[in-house]
Amino acid sequence: MKISREVKTAVLVIAGITFCIYLFTFLKGEDLFDSSNTYYTEFDYNALKTSSPVTIKGNKVGEVEEIKYDFESGKTRISFSVTPKLKFSKNSIVRLYQEGLMGGNALSIVQANDGELAQPGDFIKSEVKPGMISSLEKNFSGISEDLGTTLRSSDTLITNLNKLVVDESEDGLQQTIAELNATLKTFKGVGVKAGNVLSENDEKIASVLENFDKTSAELAILIKDLNDAKLSNTVKNLDDMVLKLNQLVSGLAAGEGSMGKLLNDNSLYDNLDAASKELQLLLLDIKLHPARYRRILSKREIPYEEPTQEQLNNN
Structure with missing residues (x-):
């Protein structure tokens, strides 16, 4: 069977159109079938x-x-x-x-x-x-208001800074910069001297650090020994002793026991004070009239005489 030229042309056109459609859908990421x-x-x-x-x-x-x-x-x-x-x-x-x-x-x-x-x-x-x-469109009004406030604050800050920097004298700012430069040079000199001191005493500093390390190690050993010696128990016993001592002092202050009564009884103090005064008078009388006490075994009695105020003051 002989196919005419028109049929062949139609088939080719249909095939070309189909291929173009498939290629277009393929480039779009779609599957035609x-x-x-x-x-x-x-x-x-x-x-x-x-x-x-x-x-x-x-x-x-x-x-x-x-x-x-x-x-x-x-x-x-x-x-x-x-x-x-x-x-x-x-x-x-x-x-x-x-x-x-x-x-x-x-x-x-x-x-x-x-x-x-x-x-x-x-x-x-x-x-x-x-x-x-x-989201930005919704919040743009708020952002613009905040930005305007920030700009106004920045303008105020710059104005105040200008007032601070501006000097009435002709060379005010230059003098300030010169003084600042001199201060920086001074700091630089101090830094150089400090560096020289450190370099000259490098060995001494190293020795001090080494000694500090040794001291730290010995301190750690001491703390370990104290822990091994149950220092906490010793502190607890000391705390108990202080508590008992506080109780004893409280009892004395309250007049408990013989010692408490002795410390708080005013009559005992008065008696002791009177006895002390009488003992003082006895000693003074022995000093003034020793013959009276040398003749204790004698039947002759020497009457007691009160010492005068002058004798009391002199003795």
Whole structure:
């Protein structure tokens, strides 16, 4: 059978058109021969376009097929298709989000955890995730007000700084810089001298540090020995002794016991004071009249005479 030239030309044209369509869909990342399931959702406004991607956990699984405005509800109705391999719950949420700072918008399927699977043609609930640009637009007024306050504060600070720096004299600022330079030179000289002192006494400093290390080691050994000697028990015993001593002093202050009565009995003090005075008078009488006491065995009695005030003062 002989095929005419017209048929061959028609076949070639149809094949070319088919190849161009396949190539176009392939470059868009679609598979012409792959079937897909279509679902529906709606938003208060339209921020999508046909062929906007549909993702799940950041992976593209479909695209937006059709966008229509519903005149009855006043909302934008979206139909999107996903690969039939994707199984998700009917209670999942379709989220409108911004792909990037300069990118467009896309849909993301946020899966629910129940077991009821969505069927092709089902309506899925939607939500909108605010993007960076929209957040900045909402907060731009507040940011501008804060920025204006900051600029006014900076202007006040610079004005006060100018008042502080400006001098009435002709060379005020230059003199200040010169004095500051002289101060820095002085500090530099002090630093150089300190460096020389350190370099000259390097061995002494090293010896001091070595001795300090030895002292620290010996102190650690001493502390260990004190711990081994049960210093805590000694301190506890000392604390008990101080407590008992406090109780003893409290008892003495309260007049308990013989010593307490001795310390708190005024009559005993008066008796001791009187006895001391009589003993003083006896000693004075022995000093003034020793002959009276040398003749104790004699029958002759020498009468006692009260000492005069002058004798008391002299003795």
